[in-house]
Amino acid sequence: MNLETYLTLDGSKTLYSKKFQEHYHSKNGAFTESQHIFIDLGFKFIEKPKINILEIGYGTGLNAIMTYKTNEKNPKKVLYHGIEKFPITNETFKDMGYIEYFNLTAQESIMFSKDWDKSLKISQNFKLLKQNVDFLNFIPKINYDLIYFDAFSPDTQAEMWTYEQLQKIINRLSVNGVFVTYCSRGDLKRNLRSLGMDLKRFSGPPGKRHIVRAIKH
Numbered sequence: 397m398n399l400e401t402y403l404t405l406d407g408s409k410t411l412y413s414k415k416f417q418e419h420y421h422s423k424n425g426a427f428t429e430s431q432h433i434f435i436d437l438g439f440k441f442i443e444k445p446k447i448n449i450l451e452i453g454y455g456t457g458l459n460a461i462m463t464y465k466t467n468e469k470n471p472k473k474v475l476y477h478g479i480e481k482f483p484i485t486n487e488t489f490k491d492m493g494y495i496e497y498f499n500l501t502a503q504e505s506i507m508f509s510k511d512w513d514k515s516l517k518i519s520q521n522f523k524l525l526k527q528n529v530d531f532l533n534f535i536p537k538i539n540y541d542l543i544y545f546d547a548f549s550p551d552t553q554a555e556m557w558t559y560e561q562l563q564k565i566i567n568r569l570s571v572n573g574v575f576v577t578y579c580s581r582g583d584l585k586r587n588l589r590s591l592g593m594d595l596k597r598f599s600g601p602p603g604k605r606h607i608v609r610a611i612k613h
């Protein structure tokens with residue numbers, strides 16, 4: 397098995413990829429990291445009534461599930477488009493414990509983990525498209541308001557973080573659109589600035605000194 401479940405310090409599970417030798421989330425807390433970076437600094441920051449989200453690296457679906465659950469409390473019309481080259485199996489999805497923790501219905505669990513390459517209506521306010529494609533070959537066709545960039549780290553997969561790969565998605569970001577990621581390396585920040593993004597620094601989740609939120613001007 398290439399993937400192993402791993403218990404993080406906040407009690408939530410993540411995956412460890414033997415192929416990439418990297419965890420899917422912070423070992424200090426998968427839920428805590430996802431909440432802080434993607435939900436609090438990303439999703440909650442967007443004030444529009446309709447939000448198109450692009451996620452690079454759909455993985456376990458945790459960011460998608462947390463976005464869905466957050467949206468249910470104060471609904472906006474969300475279109476969530478996740479990109480993933482290596483979808484996990486349904487068995488692995490069940491092993492994560494997210495179904496129980498987030499109290500997902502059988503129907504919701506199926507939609508977050510199966511039925512790739514179809515537009516799925518999870519609720520009146522939340523549409524999900526999980527696209528099984530290599531990000532390097534992905535060509536965005538619509539505009540987005542928010543990008544969750546959750547690829548493996550630049551040390552592991554430098555090809556995902558190149559100027560050209562970032563450019564192709566940032567070109568599709570609306571004005572005032574937001575790009576969030578867990579990485580705060582200098583070369584990423586330089587690339588984002590030269591692509592017309594304003595950067596702001598925030599404290600990171602446990603174990604990470606700071607992260608950046610980038611806004612398109």
Ligand SMILES: C[S@@+](CC[C@H](N)C(=O)[O-])C[C@H]1O[C@@H](n2cnc3c(N)ncnc32)[C@H](O)[C@@H]1O
Pocket residue numbers: 419420421452453454455456457458459460479480481482483529530531532546547548553
């Ligand atoms: C850090 S993990 C993402 C964690 C995920 N957001 C979650 O909440 O579980 C990185 C993901 O990128 C995927 N990935 C690796 N190479 C890729 C590629 N070339 N194109 C698309 N996805 C890729 C991996 O399979 C993995 O699911």
